[in-house]
Amino acid sequence: MIDFYRKYRAVGNWINLLLLGSVMLPLLALSYYNHPSPVDDYCYIDTVFKYGWLEAMNYYYTGWTGRYFGILLNHSNPLLFHWIEGFKVLPVVLLAGTVGALYWLARQLTPTLSRWAHAGFAGVIFFLYLLKIPSVAEAYYWMAAFVTYTVPTLLTLCWIVVVLRWYRLETSLMRWLTALFAGFLLFATIGSSETNLLVIMLLLAGWCGYRVLFQRRWDAFMLGMVVVAVFSCYLFFSAPGNEARLGGNPLSGNVVASALSSFRKLIVLSIEWITRTPLLLFSVVWLLVLSRMAPQARTYFAVPPLYVLLLYVGVLSAQLFPSYYGIGIEPTLRVINCVYFFFLVGWFYLVGVVFHYLAQKRTFAFPPLLYVGVCVVLALLVALSFYRSPQVRMLYTDWLRGGAAAFDREMYARYALIKQTEASEVYLPAIQHRPPSLFVGDIEKSESHWWNKCTAGYFGKQTIHLLEKPTTE
Template structure:
């Protein structure tokens, strides 16, 4: 039967496409102004070139962190292979991969929706993500943060897709290969950061617990994935470097303090996200869209057939769990890159919980009245005004567009290219680098030290290029 876009007018579709493009276009453009960061990128590359990728891994595993997979990514970065210009493409590829992996997840969860509706849903979620993105530079542009948080987030979307798809596979060899692939994804996600470790353990443990308690059955596929997750967790936490890292703060390792602080911080973040984004009104407009799934007998419906209260409690527990490692591990509030991940799962959980509620209440007598309210032109109009106000006040969009349209990104690119010419000159042993005339926050997080040529970042960049030392020409940058 031919499907049409469920209850969405052409005008709404056009608005959704516009919002998606509003968030996507500047990120793709800024990608081509991107350069490796003086913070960590050259240190990882220099270590790998001097000692080898495996030994570089071991240095970090023994001396700082057990994040074995993200460490592998940064120690095998394009800099190690001499491909400097790859950093101009990495952000764009990550943005596309983020969107594509989310689309694959939405398609598995909501297969009854027309493809256009799924694209609109993914586009709006991406727009919401960028609208109040805590740190664009740490989400797509700085490789050290990307390896620990964005890449495993993309893997997380795809892992959920693979888990859902596994149950519909009938061909046994393919099912076995899919199991192996899912185990690898678990291994990679857990080995990227403690934040990702928490969500894997909570989600797999929650799915298994739900099946045992409510369905009275044991799912050996999920058992296998949980065993892999526990092994990966052991591999991460047994690293000697973790003890060194946790030893620097008196609050690290304090369970009660960490739990209270994590949920307190989460409460403030949720209030901010609800105020600064139109999730409330878009959630209402989401109701008629997922009604098709709620009324169908499609097998995908079972993924939403849990009690809404249970879904809310698990969602909030998961969000608090994502923040918990920051307080428990190093005793401080979560970094913006951690909140990038937490905000991602806030958005996914928000629309998942609404879908659970729709499935749970679809056959109630009063549901049609709520649905008519959701379809009201007044709701659509209020949502449009709210979105416009949120776009106008969005710090992240202002930052991204400001870096592009003001010329800061172009000036930064010119200055970094000039530095490259100096650093690549084999006749220069002491490299005097020009001070950056612009430091666009979307692309730039820090620079080599202007006062201490022996600072770690200076030494790493000098070592990577085979220079005795790198020095900034001036302590004062010129404004663009």
């Protein structure tokens, strides 16, 4: 039985890595064709060129939003150095960071498993994520979106790991350095977006509540994180620019209606993610893995299930709340990206917590035939889900049918035309090929549109006109 289980695990790890590669390959290939978007990417750097780096950030902080860390990253994008190719590098870094953060978290929660198993776990989460991700472009290719959503989401995972590791350190120097790093991650995450602010504040409250209510303990590290969080929230909410968003829509500011809308939306999304992906079967495989782990190896899952469930629902619904409360609209795709990511990570953790709780009351033994049956059914369901996924089909279509490459050529031709035009007014043809995995938006027909003005200002022109509408994708 032990030999059978080892072979099962070894084969399973390789299959999980294969799943990771199946969705990572087109993502990496498409990165080569990525470009800065006229939707906001140019605006940040145009403001820097006009007013200076610090003053430009202050302009956004006082006039639009309190996302101080997101403001910092957006005003430091590769356009600041006239490095268009930087937008091809950043998605690769972000993709590697996503898998790396998942791997690091798996390694912390299940230290007795092999590195291959941890990599396989990261592969499964990422595979499931790409199957139903609402917007690939807003998650990994559009910088104005990913620095305020994807980046802080990954920072949140890293913060969780760093906090857990702090309690295992023995030397005071390493504890001090780790505490400083955890403080920075907390500070950066809170300053990225309202969505991630609520997520990490709930996680912080959940951690403090567990330490005080269940373990009857508190420590200076925990109190230090609370101080950092309070200071960071003060910087965020005291920004004068927040009034521009809260006061811009008469439907904003209704707490009860926003909370109800958030829960309703979460229920709809959860049903979609559970029924339209192989999540349940992967959960069964996860149970098989957990059943082979000693109780001591499941230390991080020894948390009251109801407590984790409440925190899980709170974290997911809280991400939807700002959209309804702040501007009175449905959450954007980039927000749903984050909700789905935390849904997957939290789901597997919750399954582990429930299993550990039940395993303390009875012993679970699964026959070898069950392993084989689960593998066969899972393989069929994974293949079907992969084939039917609109997101996966979109990635491979944009890459292999040349849409992304054509978009890349058109963008370089546009840069050349702007450079060759000596007049202060530039007339640009619309981008004909718009691969949905990369394309977010283009300049508009009105030369007075914000995106046109920002793009013109960045390239040193007075106005930019759009000549025609696109005809193909």
